[in-house]
Every structure is written in C-alpha cells, then in structure tokens.
Amino acid sequence: MQQNHKPISTADRADMSTDDVIRFEDVNKWFGTFHVLQNISLSVKSGEKIVICGPSGSGKSTVIRCVNQLETHQMGRILVNGREVHEDMKGLEQVRAEIGMVFQSFNLYPHLSVVENLTLAQIWVHKRPRKEAEERAHHFLKRVHIEEQARKFPGQLSGGQQQRVAIARALCANPQIMLFDEPTSALDPEMIKEVLDVMVELAEDGMTMVCVTHEMAFARKVANRVIFMDQGQIVEEASPEEFFNAPKTDRARLFLSQVLQH
Amino acid sequence: MTDRMLSATADHPDANAVIRERAGILPPAPAQGRLPPRTHSGPVDWIHRNLFPDWRQGLLTIVVLYLLYLSMPGLYNWAIGNATWVGDRADCVANGGACWAFVNARWGQFMYGFYPVAERWRVDLTFALLIVSVAPMLFPAIPGKRWFLAFSLLVYPVIAFFLLYGGVLGLPVVETARWGGFMLTLVVAISGMVGSLPLGILLALGRRSKMTVIRLFCTTFIELFRAVPLITVLFMASVMLPLFMPQGFTLDKLLRALIGVALFNGALMAEVIRGGLQAIPRGQYEAATAAGMGYWRMMIFVILPQALRIVIPGIVNTYVAIIKDTTLVLIIGLFDLLGIVQAGIADSNWLSASVTKTGYVFAGMGFWVLCFGLSRYSMYLERRLNTGHNT
Numbered sequence: 001m002q003q004n005h006k007p008i009s010t011a012d013r014a015d016m017s018t019d020d021v022i023r024f025e026d027v028n029k030w031f032g033t034f035h036v037l038q039n040i041s042l043s044v045k046s047g048e049k050i051v052i053c054g055p056s057g058s059g060k061s062t063v064i065r066c067v068n069q070l071e072t073h074q075m076g077r078i079l080v081n082g083r084e085v086h087e088d089m090k091g092l093e094q095v096r097a098e099i100g101m102v103f104q105s106f107n108l109y110p111h112l113s114v115v116e117n118l119t120l121a122q123i124w125v126h127k128r129p130r131k132e133a134e135e136r137a138h139h140f141l142k143r144v145h146i147e148e149q150a151r152k153f154p155g156q157l158s159g160g161q162q163q164r165v166a167i168a169r170a171l172c173a174n175p176q177i178m179l180f181d182e183p184t185s186a187l188d189p190e191m192i193k194e195v196l197d198v199m200v201e202l203a204e205d206g207m208t209m210v211c212v213t214h215e216m217a218f219a220r221k222v223a224n225r226v227i228f229m230d231q232g233q234i235v236e237e238a239s240p241e242e243f244f245n246a247p248k249t250d251r252a253r254l255f256l257s258q259v260l261q262h
Numbered sequence: 263m264t265d266r267m268l269s270a271t272a273d274h275p276d277a278n279a280v281i282r283e284r285a286g287i288l289p290p291a292p293a294q295g296r297l298p299p300r301t302h303s304g305p306v307d308w309i310h311r312n313l314f315p316d317w318r319q320g321l322l323t324i325v326v327l328y329l330l331y332l333s334m335p336g337l338y339n340w341a342i343g344n345a346t347w348v349g350d351r352a353d354c355v356a357n358g359g360a361c362w363a364f365v366n367a368r369w370g371q372f373m374y375g376f377y378p379v380a381e382r383w384r385v386d387l388t389f390a391l392l393i394v395s396v397a398p399m400l401f402p403a404i405p406g407k408r409w410f411l412a413f414s415l416l417v418y419p420v421i422a423f424f425l426l427y428g429g430v431l432g433l434p435v436v437e438t439a440r441w442g443g444f445m446l447t448l449v450v451a452i453s454g455m456v457g458s459l460p461l462g463i464l465l466a467l468g469r470r471s472k473m474t475v476i477r478l479f480c481t482t483f484i485e486l487f488r489a490v491p492l493i494t495v496l497f498m499a500s501v502m503l504p505l506f507m508p509q510g511f512t513l514d515k516l517l518r519a520l521i522g523v524a525l526f527n528g529a530l531m532a533e534v535i536r537g538g539l540q541a542i543p544r545g546q547y548e549a550a551t552a553a554g555m556g557y558w559r560m561m562i563f564v565i566l567p568q569a570l571r572i573v574i575p576g577i578v579n580t581y582v583a584i585i586k587d588t589t590l591v592l593i594i595g596l597f598d599l600l601g602i603v604q605a606g607i608a609d610s611n612w613l614s615a616s617v618t619k620t621g622y623v624f625a626g627m628g629f630w631v632l633c634f635g636l637s638r639y640s641m642y643l644e645r646r647l648n649t650g651h652n653t
C-alpha cells in the first residue's frame with residue numbers, strides 16, 4: 001500500500017524545522033481510483049490556528065483525518081511532532097492519544113454518561129486513576145460551560161451541548177493539537193454560536209488547532225492562515241485578510257462569493 | 263448546507279444571552295399553562311375504552327368471551343375439578359382429570375433424575391449458590407457487581423462441578439449418567455448460555471476481522487455449525503468424537519454434549535452479535551480510535567456494550583432456544599426434564615392416558631416458567647439500559 005515507509009533517520013530529523021507540529025510532504029491518497037489528495041504539502045507550527053475550507057468533496061476532511069491516520073495515505077510523508085505517521089507504525093495509538101479530534105456528528109459514546117465519556121480514555125489510554133480523571137473531566141466540562149450536565153447521557157443533550165462535551169472529551173487527553181472536522185455542520189443555527197464560542201476561547205488559550213469549517217466569520221476572527229482546497233489540491237494558502245479581501249484564484253473567488261453572499 | 267450555516271451565524275450576531283441560557287440547564291420548565299385534558303379512569307371506563315369502544319370490537323369481545331365460556335370449564339375440570347392430587351393410577355383413571363398424584367410421586371425423580379436421594383442436598387446447594395451469586399447482578403441497586411461476576415464466571419463453575427460430581431472432601435462421586443430431570447436441563451442450559459455468549463462474541467469479531475486466516479476460520483466454523491441440526495452435532499459429539507480421541511482418553515458423555523451445545527449455539531450467537539456490531543455507526547469506531555484506544559479496548563468499552571444492548575432480544579431468543587433444545591440430549595441417552603417425564607409415563611404402574619397428558623403438561627409448564635422468566639427479565643434489562651439515544 002504505502003511506498004514511503006522509510007524509518008526516520010537522524011538525517012531526516014535534522015532537515016526538519018523543529019517547531020512544525022504537523023507537516024505534510026507531497027501527500028497523495030486515492031479512494032479506489034479517485035485521487036482525493038494530490039501532492040498536499042503544508043506545515044502547522046505550534047500554537048497556530050489553521051482553517052481549511054473549500055467546496056464539498058475537495059478533500060479537506062480527508063486531510064485532517066490523515067493526521068491521526070483515521071485515513072491512511074498512500075504516498076508522501078506525514079510528520080506529527082517530527083515522527084512520521086503511517087498505517088502500521090509502532091506507537092500510532094500513542095500519537096493518536098496526543099491529538100484531540102472533534103467530529104461533525106459528535107460521536108459521543110451513547111451508552112456512557114457525559115462524565116464517563118470524558119473519563120474513559122483517560123482511565124484506559126492515559127492510565128490515570130479514576131478520581132483524578134473525574135476531577136479533570138469536571139474541570140473541562142466547566143470550561144465548556146456545561147458542568148451541570150455531567151450525569152446525563154448524550155441522548156438527553158442538545159446538539160450544541162453534545163458538541164461541547166465532545167470538545168471537553170478531546171481536551172481531557174491533554175492534546176497538543178486539536179483537529180475539528182466540520183464541528184458545527186450538524187448543528188441547528190442557534191447552537192452554532194455556543195460551540196464556536198468555546199472554540200474561540202480555546203484558540204485564545206494558545207491551542208494548536210486545525211479546523212475544517214464553513215464558518216468564515218470564525219476563520220476571520222481566529223485563523224492565522226486559511227487553506228483553500230478544491231478537487232484534492234491546496235489552491236490557496238493565505239492569511240484571512242488576504243484570503244477574504246483579495247483571493248488570488250478564480251476558484252477561491254467563486255467559492256467565497258457562494259459562501260458569503262447570504 | 264454551507265450557505266445556511268453561514269447565514270445562521272450572520273443572522274444571530276449576538277444571541278449570547280439565549281445561548282448562555284441554553285448552555286446552562288436544559289430548556290426552562292414550562293410556564294404555568296393549561297392542565298392536560300382529564301384522562302378517564304375506573305373499571306367501568308376501562309371496560310368501555312378497551313372492550314366496547316365501538317360495535318365491531320364489542321362484537322369481538324362477545325365472541326371471545328363465548329369461546330372462553332366453551333373452553334375454560336373443560337380446562338378447569340381437567341386441571342383442578344376432576345384432578346387427582348393423591349392416590350394411584352386407579353384413582354386417576356376413576357376421576358378422569360389430571361393426575362397430579364403422579365407428578366407428586368415422581369417429583370424427586372423429575373427434579374434430580376437418578377441422583378442418589380441421600381446426595382440431593384448437593385444439587386440444592388449448587389443451585390442455591392447460583393442464585394446467591396447471580397441475583398445481585400440482576401439488580402442495579404446492589405454494589406460490587408464486578409466481584410459477583412468474577413465469582414460466578416471463574417469460581418462458581420469449579421465449585422458447582424465438584425459439588426455435583428463429588429470426589430473431593432469426602433463427597434461420594436455421582437456419575438453424570440445419574441444426573442437427570444430438571445437439574446440436568448438447568449446444567450445443560452446454563453452451561454450452553456454461559457459458553458455460547460463469549461464464543462459468539464469472539465466468532466462475530468473474528469468474522470469481521472481484517473486478518474484473513476482468522477476471518478476464514480470463523481466464517482467456516484459459523485457456517486458449518488449453523489447449517490446442521492443440533493441433533494447431528496450432539497450425535498457427532500456422542501458417537502463420532504470418541505473415535506478421534508487418543509486411545510485411553512475418554513471425555514465424559516455429558517461434557518461432550520455440553521461442548522456440542524456450546525459450539526452450536528456459539529455459532530448462532532455469533533450471527534446475532536454480528537448484526538449488533540453492524541448497527542454501530544462508523545463514528546463510534548473513529549472516536550475510539552482517535553482517542554488512542556487499540557482494538558480490544560475499543561471493542562470492550564465502546565463497541566460491544568452498544569452492540570450487545572441492541573441485540574438483547576436476539577440473545578434472549580437464542581437463550582430460549584437453548585433451554586428448549588436441552589430436550590434433544592435424550593438422543594444421546596441423557597434424561598432431561600422431558601426425557602425423565604417420558605420415562606415415568608411409560609412406567610407400567612402408572613401407564614394411562616390421564617398420566618400421559620399430565621406428564622407432558624407438567625414438562626411443558628417447567629419449560630414455560632424458565633423461558634417466560636427469561637423473557638421478562640430481558641424486557642426489564644432493555645428498559646434499564648436505555649440511555650435515551652435512540653428515542
């Protein structure tokens with residue numbers, strides 16, 4: 001499947017800029033014969049907030065799902081904290097455990113209460129004592145303004161509340177990087193803001209964030225860089241001011257006109 | 263989609279107050295409004311609503327009442343009115359009703375088979391111990407389930423075996439050939455249930471495995487056992503298996519039957535559980551994987567608890583079938599409840615039409631009580647495990 005499984009030598013380490021927490025080098029991926037990622041190269045520095053946008057089917061979700069190898073790439077290299085990640089690397093679980101991920105459809109564990117959702121990975125992956133895990137869970141629930149729901153089950157919460165629980169769950173792992181895969185796309189309009197507010201607070205605290213989102217107002221406010229993708233390629237990469245005020249390509253202009261006209 | 267989301271935030275530039283309120287306690291309690299419409303109650307009203315809501319259903323009610331009038335007196339007379347509670351065959355034949363005297367006289371044998379009378383306390387103790395160790399797990403209020411579970415699965419079977427079989431602590435050995443009746447039914451059914459569930463889980467996981475050898479093995483196993491009748495499996499276990507054993511190595515006949523029952527029902531269970539596994543959304547696997555859980559942790563803590571909950575009706579269905587299929591051990595010369603009743607009926611001291619009917623009704627009631635109890639418990643369990651995510 002993968003052609004580029006070179007073990008990381010010291011030489012490889014030396015030529016990397018040290019503060020890239022995520023680095024894609026010519027990454028290619030196919031779904032069957034569909035070339036979903038074409039020569040993707042990008043790097044994310046510690047503390048950076050990246051927003052990836054683009055029309056549906058452009059491969060933007062696939063990019064962030066490759067970071068923790070929920071999807072596997074077939075060519076090129078992906079480095080997380082200087083370690084190359086690939087399908088059958090040793091310690092992939094460890095790498096995943098250090099990356100928080102928030103999904104479009106929340107993906108809370110429906111059979112567990114909110115607080116159990118937050119403690120499960122802490123206890124069984126991070127090996128924290130139950131009491132400490134619960135304290136941590138309550139700390140992060142408070143941070144996403146939802147502490148009073150701790151004993152409820154996900155099915156009893158609104159969409160916005162569920163997504164905030166999902167963010168708290170990811171934070172409990174003490175991640176260095178947070179990935180957001182369209183976190184507000186499944187929410188009712190009046191719940192989008194409560195989730196975005198939490199994400200803005202998180203950004204203000206200096207978290208490294210990679211967000212796939214259609215929320216252009218959020219991108220403007222928070223992003224250090226906006227990456228625009230179309231048909232499996234990175235078409236534009238620019239600061240939000242540049243991207244929104246003076247997009248360089250026709251495709252980006254078309255996309256922005258469609259997204260912003262309402 | 264995109265446009266809608268954008269416009270949504272744009273339209274609500276600062277709905278902070280509302281949102282903060284929502285972030286707090288779920289929607290505020292409804293303000294004092296009108297009371298709900300009065301519901302009727304009382305027996306007269308119940309009869310009106312359920313039995314005679316309109317002329318068609320009223321007619322049906324009358325027809326059903328008439329059918330009950332035709333059948334119930336006969337049943338009552340047979341089971342109670344003309345029944346013989348004490349006596350012998352002559353009394354039963356004279357009275358014409360059910361011959362409970364027969365059941366009464368054979369009670370010990372129906373319960374324990376040919377287990378020696380002096381040792382029957384061991385059977386009682388075994389099942390009393392089972393109830394003590396399992397009952398606490400059935401009810402949520404009792405703490406320490408983990409320890410009861412560990413005891414029931416790891417320690418209890420050993421104790422049960424030595425209590426029933428003997429050979430230790432001065433307990434005389436009771437060969438399994440002497441076990442029988444309701445006790446044997448329970449032994450076969452319970453070990454079938456306990457064996458088939460973990461086996462079914464492993465087979466179901468194996469059948470969905472990415473590892474080709476494991477997948478092929480599990481698929482072959484399931485399809486092989488699922489496609490033959492249990493009676494064939496039992497017969498094979500009883501007659502054919504010893505031929506493959508090394509010489510001088512014998513496996514107890516009952517044990518072979520237990521293994522056969524567990525393997526057969528494990529294959530059935532695997533397909534039930536596979537259905538549950540397929541119903542779990544991909545997002546659950548992804549969330550667990552992204553959190554850094556490996557395969558087993560993901561399965562044990564995230565996937566299986568949900569999958570098993572979904573298939574509780576299917577599992578109970580298989581369990582009910584296991585209980586009823588225990589009657590098939592008769593084919594390899596073991597006497598379960600039905601087998602021992604049948605043997606009793608044929609006794610020349612009792613042989614009569616009345617005794618035959620009574621025997622079968624009694625055996626049927628024994629199975630019905632077990633299966634119905636199980637079914638009610640599963641309904642209770644489903645309600646209790648419902649966390650509201652699919653309502």
